Amino acid sequence: MLWSERAWSELPEILSAVEGAAILPVGATEQHGPHLGCGMDWVLADRLCAEVARRTRVPMLPAMPYGCSLGHSRRWPGTIALQPTTLIHLVKEIGDWAYHSGVRRLFIVNTHVTNAAPLRAALEMLRAEHDDLMVAVINSALISARVRAAHFADGEDWHANAAETALMLAVAPEIVREALIASADDPDRTQGLVFAHPVNRTSRNGVTGFPSRATRAQGEELFAWMVEDLSEIVLRGIKETPPLDASYFDKATD
Template sequence: MPKWCDMNRDEVAAAARSGAVAVLPLGAIEQHGAHLPTGTDVLLAVAAADAAVARTGDVVLPALAYGCSLGHTAHWPGTLSLSVATLTAIVTDIGRWVVTSGFRKLVVINSHATNGPSAQSALLTLRHENPSLRTCFASLYDISPEARAGYFSDADDPHANVAETSMVLHLDPELVMLDRAVDEEDRTFSRVLTYPMPDVTRSGVVGQPTAATVDSGTALFAAVVDGVTRLLEQVRAETEPMSDPAAKLPSGDQHSPTKGPS
């Protein structure tokens, strides 16, 4: 599997010339209850990116382990959070150097929800600075309908839940202390405001990790990897919108689905 850190400069350049996609796994270091490691998010992001790139031949960048985990506060030990601005700056700087090495497609594979605003702001800046760079932000928990169903099977706003616990059991069971797992309901259901974690959970868990199994983790992780693989294949194959002959028709003679403001 192509890893940026294992390649020499000529191999990196050759990969860029070949049209390979640069893939940045983005995780977080934060408390995951008493039963999961603080590095759960980066473990999942790296494992999924590595497995997908082993199929597609793209290039995995060194993972960004630290994320934006401000919602966990200092209530529990273990969390190491970047600020919103710092995470934005780091992803932006990494992207600038990816462009310098000749890559024209960058995908961020994320495993922590509140990384989104920072990372997507960085990608917006990179697109503005480098009009030829194509970027994509994707999260493991909604990479496919199957992955989403698994991630949110026991909570609408899960954390250290059955999905994460099962996948870590699959990837590295020695990191899981299932006898310490506790279940807590999702108290954010039907609410529209946002809350820090200590306001919604006593244990630092949201969901039902006591129901976790290796088999369910294996199946869910496979669905996640399949989703990441399909995304990278699409990214690699995608051509410029205006290179499509249909895009050159008069505006009244064509139609495309609405994707939202850009």
């Protein structure tokens, strides 16, 4: 169910079978502490959405490896950040072309926290232009209550923490430096703050949380929850219709 592997002649039938649904994974390339590869977010987006696509038969567009990572600063090498406006326009244009290929239900799955605002802006632009296109932005750490609890267990402003480390131990151990996990812990310093500070002012090593608490078994369980819960959302979305049948462009007559 990978869009990149399908010929143009196959896509109409594939999309028709799922009411025009497609999945767009959006990740990031950024520092993830001393113990995780900089591609962690897009690797998760790619692996998670590919498995959901397999289960639901909804085609997955190629994962976006870059995102809005400005908050990680230039203190540590590895971050490749897009401006928020760049991400907005990239996703808007991808959505436009997906629409012209027959997509009518677009699930944007985001695995990097600060992509959320630009992706919401892209959603607004897409649905304002395409009257019959439904768009959802789904943030991977908030898919369900159990997934949220696992991500936030060691910090509200978590990053490269126990949850992310466990996930990578389970699904992409090649990007984990296991010998460095035990010494990578750095606590969340953001509780009670008024302002949103960049990571260079909240973390000593790019980590927020306690990766030393991670195990591969925890990652396997968490990934299974994420696949199951995201698949359920996608399958519900395939069947969803707008509460009212009213055009975005038509004036009210009463």
